[in-house]
Amino acid sequence: MSGAPNTTTASAGLVDELVDANHILHQQGIVDAFGHVSVRHDRDAGRFLLARNMAPARVQAADILEYAVDSGEALAPDPPRLYLERHIHSEIYRARPDVMAVVHNHSPAVLPFCVARGATLKPVCHMAGFLGGSDARDGPALFEIRGHAGPATDLLIRNRELGAALASSLARSRVVLMRGHGCTVVGPSLPVAVYRAVYTEVNAKLMLQALPLGEVIALTPEEADATRVTNEGQVMRPWQLWREQVRRPRGPAV
Amino acid sequence: MSGAPNTTTASAGLVDELVDANHILHQQGIVDAFGHVSVRHDRDAGRFLLARNMAPARVQAADILEYAVDSGEALAPDPPRLYLERHIHSEIYRARPDVMAVVHNHSPAVLPFCVARGATLKPVCHMAGFLGGSDARDGPALFEIRGHAGPATDLLIRNRELGAALASSLARSRVVLMRGHGCTVVGPSLPVAVYRAVYTEVNAKLMLQALPLGEVIALTPEEADATRVTNEGQVMRPWQLWREQVRRPRGPAV
Amino acid sequence: MSGAPNTTTASAGLVDELVDANHILHQQGIVDAFGHVSVRHDRDAGRFLLARNMAPARVQAADILEYAVDSGEALAPDPPRLYLERHIHSEIYRARPDVMAVVHNHSPAVLPFCVARGATLKPVCHMAGFLGGSDARDGPALFEIRGHAGPATDLLIRNRELGAALASSLARSRVVLMRGHGCTVVGPSLPVAVYRAVYTEVNAKLMLQALPLGEVIALTPEEADATRVTNEGQVMRPWQLWREQVRRPRGPAV
């Protein structure tokens, strides 16, 4: 579908799925011209796939590059311009062997929880149980880059050290918020990581609207775990819809 | 219009109307990849029609199955994957012979009223009188699944018992809210049930915006009853528009 | 453009403008399947043009009927189904010879000001000076139907008496709010009435977002008058854009 050759050693199906994921995240309003999504290589756990530096909506198969998990650098000699924040991906893959896909975005309803002191994002609807549960009792952690690199950075995860610090904040959970910046979401597959990025936004928007009405009832940790297991068993339902939406013959995903 | 054969014993017109209802609910933003809509069989009140497990925007006539009201199970041998929550539909049809169509959704402006303690959804505009009136004086009830199945469920209406409990919360009214989950809306026909689902969302969004401005003036029960009767006599006005919007030759409803 | 014959005695240009106005109001989100727009007949001030009972987005020239200002009834014998609220239009044309066009809608950001006790809509940006000024010092009045027909109506302006009461609330101003219902906007031409309906919504949305930030600075009456005169001298700028948007060959306005 991408009209361009697969230039990686990964399976063509995985590359196509990554192209779809880029387009879906744009179509769902989770990324604008910024943000990125990667997937671990399906034939070498020490590598991952990520586009070159470009807007997700424009990514085609030929734009996908291979990177080394160890270094966060592209494997091809003389690569094109890369995302400055590729170390978000590499360091999370290094710290979390269970993670197969990573989404980084500036999702609009999530950002308020990244800039308001003391605000906490909790799972309040059954579609977003993955935000809590036994691995993330209090909801996503907030990564404050000032605690790692001082008060004068450009807020980007520009190097391995900052990537490792972010992965440490993420710990065993599925979402980490980044002060003044956005969030990073992980999953055991591209469809699940994209699902989680979409419903992190849905749950955040819901909290923004519910907080003025009264005390918000969060899912119990047990409800969060149970809803996560159930809903992620249904993940092909949204994925098939979203894929159809971005592959329609009416033009590119943009 | 659906490009696929009707596989039920119901009239072809009813199946087409159900396909339209699926697409309209998506196009109006009432369902995303989740949620479902059913209609009682027009030749056998002990049956109802509901799609197989898939996103509403993708449903075509061949995806519509027949279910037994008594059991909530598909009548065909060896059915495809079904919605886990089909018991919402079956138990409401069992408890309410007047109900001919059921919509279950996670409508975005309604959800805040499902997660904030003490928030109440009341009819405040004349398009949503069906939320109150003599059958539902205080607006829709809130179904708390913890009261029926404890604090560790996946929040889904997975079996007949939970379906019956939900139908009991619905009682004689037209909408029931479900804590942390969404809502279920019923009607005497598909167009009316879809109309009510759409304007439950409109009224909820209106309340979210009005509450910060001051005390909100609800319709009196008499106003609610009178507006319901008037507006539902106009239901073909939106239905014809919505049907045109989803049947346009520009591609599928997605 | 409408692909259907003009069946009125008004000029074809006026009928086409009314068809455009119907489509523009839908495309701009000011009406959904409900709401209506009329224009005074350009060859007989005792008549006005209004569609038959249907969603504005679907109106074509053949759907436009002539009505008598005096009675609010269609002039053709055996007319099709009419809008229940045509008396909004007739009674305002009767009371206000300066009014050439009337829009009635349930505009989403305006409705909160129609249901929250004590909320007042004031002109706060220069595009909406018409909401205030020397003819409407305190912003639009709120019409409470309970004061005229008691607490058990369906809120509709169903007869000449209620239409006259609404026109009396409108007085010399340009917009009147209707409790639990919507608003009615008038103007000296269709483009100006449509402009005012659109920017009543814009100004209302702006107030909803500004009120939580602090005391809102309204335009002075002199600013309101001056901005109204200036902006309405520019009204063909939006009208030409909007007309292009609804006349594009990509399909009907819906």
Add this chain to the structure above:
Amino acid sequence: MSGAPNTTTASAGLVDELVDANHILHQQGIVDAFGHVSVRHDRDAGRFLLARNMAPARVQAADILEYAVDSGEALAPDPPRLYLERHIHSEIYRARPDVMAVVHNHSPAVLPFCVARGATLKPVCHMAGFLGGSDARDGPALFEIRGHAGPATDLLIRNRELGAALASSLARSRVVLMRGHGCTVVGPSLPVAVYRAVYTEVNAKLMLQALPLGEVIALTPEEADATRVTNEGQVMRPWQLWREQVRRPRGPAV
């Protein structure tokens, strides 16, 4: 792409970029039928390019005129109707030789900060560092026209004196808010000025949603400067996407 001849002495590439900028600002929701964007002439710093009086979405190359920075007037004899507020552009180019492009708009989430007394727009996310930093410590200034021309104007920047007053409020910063009106954004190129207009809106919407959650953490001046430098080095990433979106063969930008 514009299907019309370049009638200026500037390079064709610059004229095309200005046409794109008009369409992008509309497509991104930063302008509606009102607002305008200009660029300094690339062969004569004493001139600038700006469309004739029309909605930005409709602008084509033949609609672009040359203006004198000194007078704010069109250079062609007998010009078509001009924007009343062209002096916003001319006076800023006069006061700020570093400015190469100017956007004036009524961006919806920015307007609340232009009408609520005491509200302040600060950079809170890394995409909008340009709102603060060493040149604009407290965020954009608010221009109150009443302080310059009294309480009875139409709020427009109608002459050189008001343009100069606005340029003085802008000072060395990149954005100036205008009470009851909108904002003006400047940059060293069209892509950067458009980027800043878009992310001023994004940051404003973020603040509107974050303020109810608690104290909002602004970027430090050092973070604002660093993020501005980094992100504006990435400006072709959104620009390429946006240009593709408005140049798609699916019809005009409207």
